[in-house]
Amino acid sequence: KQEVTQIPAALSVPEGENLVLNCSFTDSAIYNLQWFRQDPGKGLTSLLLIQSSQREQTSGRLNASLDKSSGRSTLYIAASQPGDSATYLCAVFGSSNYKLTFGKGTLLTVNP
Amino acid sequence: NAGVTQTPKFQVLKTGQSMTLQCAQDMNHNSMYWYRQDPGMGLRLIYYSASEGTTDKGEVPNGYNVSRLNKREFSLRLESAAPSQTSVYFCASSEGAGAETQYFGPGTRLLVL
Numbered sequence: 267k268q269e270v271t272q273i274p275a276a277l278s279v280p281e282g283e284n285l286v287l288n289c290s291f292t293d294s295a296i297y298n299l300q301w302f303r304q305d306p307g308k309g310l311t312s313l314l315l316i317q318s319s320q321r322e323q324t325s326g327r328l329n330a331s332l333d334k335s336s337g338r339s340t341l342y343i344a345a346s347q348p349g350d351s352a353t354y355l356c357a358v359f360g361s362s363n364y365k366l367t368f369g370k371g372t373l374l375t376v377n378p
Numbered sequence: 379n380a381g382v383t384q385t386p387k388f389q390v391l392k393t394g395q396s397m398t399l400q401c402a403q404d405m406n407h408n409s410m411y412w413y414r415q416d417p418g419m420g421l422r423l424i425y426y427s428a429s430e431g432t433t434d435k436g437e438v439p440n441g442y443n444v445s446r447l448n449k450r451e452f453s454l455r456l457e458s459a460a461p462s463q464t465s466v467y468f469c470a471s472s473e474g475a476g477a478e479t480q481y482f483g484p485g486t487r488l489l490v491l
Binding site: 270300302307308310311312355357364365366368369370371 | 382481
């Protein structure tokens with residue numbers, strides 16, 4: 267059964283700092299890995315989708331990497347801002363179960 | 379462009395009561411999903427519909443039923459609510475049943491007393 271783990275569970279940083287969020291998964295049979303953002307009391311917003319054949323994807327200040335063989339992904343946020351404060355969720359789309367499996371998320375707080 | 383909408387936003391039920399959560403999408407997507415989100419558990423798939431007229435069980439289907447009313451709408455029904463069904467319910471849609479991006483609604487917060 268696929269399991270997705272996100273470390274750390276919570277992170278607090280000062281504004282302007284570069285930071286890395288980590289995601290690991292147990293089954294490397296995946297089609298893609300997705301990073302989502304969830305604001306308090308809101309739904310999920312897709313940030314980046316990395317296909318299993320890709321190594322990284324970039325969108326603005328966000329860069330996500332994927333090492334499928336080791337079962338790891340990182341989300342790099344450059345020059346963090348208070349508006350980046352949210353919970354970040356990692357999810358993998360399995361090629362065996364054909365479903366999205368989510369991690370429990372990292373709660374990020376960027377302090378002004 | 380509304381995307382994925384859900385009603386109601388919040389609901390309180392007593393044990394044994396029934397209710398239907400409504401979901402609609404205006405993106406002409408083929409696939410729709412129902413998830414629940416619980417503290418410490420992450421999001422878990424309840425049911426999904428790969429295309430109009432089809433539905434399949436996800437990871438935690440017990441106590442729920444679904445109806446894909448048409449291409450736009452996918453409802454989730456609790457026939458006899460239990461306190462264990464207290465959760466936040468999210469509906470999502472995607473263009474296909476493959477590995478495309480899923481778009482999520484704002485959620486329904488359900489409290490079962």
